[in-house]
Amino acid sequence: MKVYCPYCRKEVEYEIEKRDIKEFRGIKINTYENVAVCKECHQDLYINEIENKNNKRIYELYREKADIVKPQDIIDLRNKYNISQRELTAILGFGKMTINRYERGGVPTKSQSDYIKLLIENNDKFIEKVKEALEKANINEKTYEKIMSQKIETNSILKNVRNVFKNCINMKLNRKPDIYNGYKEFDLELVENIISYIASKVTNLTITSMNKYLWFIDSLSFNQRGISITGLTYEHEKFGPTIIEKEYNDISFISDKYSKEYYENENGTTTKIISNKNFDLSQLRDEEIEIIDTIIKILKNKSVTEISELSHREEGWKKTKRFEKIPFDYAMNLNIIK
Ligand SMILES: [Zn+2]
Incomplete structure (x- = not known):
């Protein structure tokens, strides 16, 4: 299969090099990554599909070993209250685009992950955070009302x-x-x-x-x-x-x-x-x-x-x-x- 090489500026043959990965964020994971290398100039080529597979493999192992919250659990939490990624980020007090990243498979730190898990498992704690966010004006009245009056049935029909x-x-x-x-x-x-x-x-x-x-x-x-x-x-x-x-x-x-x-x-x-x-x-x-x-x-x-x-x-x-x-x-x- 040929792929475009930005260094050679043409379609080239490539080969796959397997490189060891021993550790990720301080957790031993012992796996590997595949890297596409241009057969002509020997530069590493970025191939979306291969990178995605690498990341998926590494993240999955890390998640499992460090017991990290799953993206779907975060999405479910938002759907439960019908709130946007931005709103959830504001409630949690995280940096701007954090939740978007995590839902897309980006891996939270262990401590952020534990915090999110606590709020998923504990409804009262979550509502407590929502009230805090309103007091600090991190969310507006509208968001607050929405969460408090959330009707889960309507929500799931729209979602479907x-x-x-x-x-x-x-x-x-x-x-x-x-x-x-x-x-x-x-x-x-x-x-x-x-x-x-x-x-x-x-x-x-x-x-x-x-x-x-x-x-x-x-x-x-x-x-x-x-x-x-x-x-x-x-x-x-x-x-x-x-x-x-x-x-x-x-x-x-x-x-x-x-x-x-x-x-x-x-x-x-x-x-x-x-x-x-x-x-x-x-x-x-x-x-x-x-x-x-x-x-x-x-x-x-x-x-x-x-x-x-x-x-x-x-x-x-x-x-x-x-x-x-x-x-x-x-x-x-x-x-x-x-
Ligand atoms: Zn090349």
Whole structure:
């Protein structure tokens, strides 16, 4: 199997090197990690899928040995009270994006883990913390009321509906990393957060321009690093590259990160995307946020038509036919940054 090497700047063969891991955060775990190495320049290559498997193996062992709280237990705690990651973080008094990280598999310290476990197991202790958080103004009245009056039945129905949608979207968009998703596994929550972030910075974000923003972001990322950011797959549509199968409709149906506003103009109804400003970019690397900001800066003051026209100047659009998936290797030559 070939993979893109950012050092050789081309597709190369790679081999897997097995390296020992003896310890993680002071706990003996005795395992290994697989590292992909370019056969030509012998540099370590970052392959999402392999890194994920490594992390999973190491974290699972560490969790087990150190008896760390499970991500699902934290999610269940939030669902029980219908609170966001941000709200739970505020109640616990942790650093800004902590809960998001832990729910995504990031591993808490032993002491934080024990603290969370205590609150999961002890309802009164949790409510005590909620009251404290209100007194310190870490949460507002609304959050407080919500927790106190939580009806668990309604909550679980909504959760089920969202889950059905999420499964549906994942089935259509989640594939193994390939040239059409920029060698990145699709991550629904990340996409929701990025859209919410873009919408917070761009006043005239519509469904059409949002599709181009995402495509340009992924293309620039691929151009610079040989890997996309969102893992979305795009196809050639009349107004430019668009998420395949119009899946953005389903994504925005379930998202609580942004909302849609409809307004009429001479072309019919336009949908504007408004950020709920609760995005969380903590899982992105600095370089990825820089890429997103670069595209926002370029497109921000342009109209939807201008953005659409810019996308029509790119090889990815010019060299594909209508409804064809757009491979990311065209992104190696990107006009928007010239
Ligand atoms: Zn190489």
